[in-house]
Every structure is written in C-alpha cells, then in structure tokens.
Amino acid sequence: MSAWSLELKEVRKSFGKSEIIRGASLQVAKGERVAIIGPNGAGKSTLFNLISGRFPVTSGDILLNGNSIIDKRPFEINRAGLSRSFQITNIFHRLSVYENLRCAVLWSLGYKYSFWHRLNGLKDAHERAEQVLEQIGLKRRRDTLAGLLTYAEQRALEIGITIAGGAEVILLDEPTAGMSRSESDAAVELIRKVTVGKSLLMVEHDMSVVFGLADKIAVVVYGEVIACDTPVNIRANAKVQEAYLGGHAAEAA
Numbered sequence: 001m002s003a004w005s006l007e008l009k010e011v012r013k014s015f016g017k018s019e020i021i022r023g024a025s026l027q028v029a030k031g032e033r034v035a036i037i038g039p040n041g042a043g044k045s046t047l048f049n050l051i052s053g054r055f056p057v058t059s060g061d062i063l064l065n066g067n068s069i070i071d072k073r074p075f076e077i078n079r080a081g082l083s084r085s086f087q088i089t090n091i092f093h094r095l096s097v098y099e100n101l102r103c104a105v106l107w108s109l110g111y112k113y114s115f116w117h118r119l120n121g122l123k124d125a126h127e128r129a130e131q132v133l134e135q136i137g138l139k140r141r142r143d144t145l146a147g148l149l150t151y152a153e154q155r156a157l158e159i160g161i162t163i164a165g166g167a168e169v170i171l172l173d174e175p176t177a178g179m180s181r182s183e184s185d186a187a188v189e190l191i192r193k194v195t196v197g198k199s200l201l202m203v204e205h206d207m208s209v210v211f212g213l214a215d216k217i218a219v220v221v222y223g224e225v226i227a228c229d230t231p232v233n234i235r236a237n238a239k240v241q242e243a244y245l246g247g248h249a250a251e252a253a
C-alpha cells in the first residue's frame, strides 16, 4: 500500500504550444492537509483539473492511493475516493439543502437517474445526508431551497456535497473566496472538522486560511511546485519569498 493518498509525478500539461504545468511533483499523505498557493496564472486550477480527470495530462503520472488515475474519467476518479469542490458553487438551487446532499450521496454510490423515484426507500443515503447536514451546521436549513441560502451557507453546503460520498481525498478550490473574515473563520473550522483523518488538497489565496489550516504548503510558480513544506519552513524559505510570498506572508502573521 502506498504511503501517499495522492501523488503527482513530474506532471506536465500543454495547451497547444504553451506548457502550463512543467513537471509538477507533489505528495499528500493520509490525513494531511496541503494548501496550494501561488501567483495568478501559475497553474493551480489546471492542476486541480488534471487531478480530478477534467483534463488529460500531457505526460507524468497521478496516483490515488498508489494507483494511476490518469486514464480515468472524472466520475471514476470520484468513485475511487477523490472528491472536489469548485470555485463557483455547484449546488442545485431549486432543491432543498437536504435534497442536494442526498443527490451527492446517491451520485457517489453510483445510482442512476432512473432510480430517483425510489429515493425514499434508500435508507443509507437518507441517513448519510442527515449526518452531513448536522456536520456542516445546516440542520435548521434542512428544507430550505439551496438558492435561498446565504452565500456562506451555500459554500458550507458545497463542502457538504464534496464530503457526502465519504471520499478519503478532498480537493477544495478556494473554499473561502468572497467571504467576510468571520465567515471565513467559520469555514476554516468547518473544513478542519470535516477533514479529520482525510487528505485535503486545497487552493486558497487567503494566507490566514492557508497558514491556519495547512499542515503543508505547496508553492506553485510557473507550473512547477517550487517548494512543499510546513508553514514555518515555507515562511522562512528564501526561494518562496523571492518568487511569491514576500507581500503575502505579512497578511498571515
């Protein structure tokens, strides 16, 4: 069994003649929270799209629990235990909070649309949806249409949808984007709680979130992971300071 939940080996990705990811390597251990930071356009979202199977890699390998996933489709990667959230919320606005979560559970279990008329009989999905509802603190909003939630509640639901299937590897794309300081603090607590024992890879621009949550920080510059280390070591890393963090480190202090 692999020591790493997720491993990127010399991954490269070109769009036409432009090489955007240039030999990126990264490891995430079981139970570890890793934040990816880097300047705009460095390739952070592209890395997420490669890991989740949205884009094929040009070369290199990506391993989930020791098994290559580069030839798998996004839903196969999801069912192999990796779940991702998106920068833009990905919820069904006309379904209730509970129904959104139940859909996410059913999807991860592999149910097809034709089974939806039997939903009420699907006890496991119901119980799991109720459990996630509790975890994300939206129990009192259970029957509210998701479109009527506040922005911060929608982002919490998004996290609930991402974890609902019980994936062991969670990818979160800017989970606190657009939040106030207090909303963002609450989101950090939520993420910490729901990822206990899981592996988390997260793209985040807010340095107080990054330094508050991550066990390790991976710095991506021009499509390469130039450093991946503990927050303390990243803050002290001269190469990182020069390439990116100079102005941002003060924000997190």
Ligand SMILES: Nc1ncnc2c1ncn2[C@@H]1O[C@H](COP(=O)(O)OP(=O)(O)OP(=O)(O)O)[C@@H](O)[C@H]1O
Pocket (backbone or CB within 6 Å): 015, 020, 038, 039, 040, 041, 042, 043, 044, 045, 046, 047
């Ligand atoms: N599908 C695509 N086709 C062509 N170029 C793309 C595609 N997706 C991304 N790129 C390019 O890849 C580069 C990296 O983009 P990416 O969105 O991965 O950066 P990022 O680090 O996530 O940036 P940000 O912090 O602004 O979100 C950019 O120059 C972008 O224009």
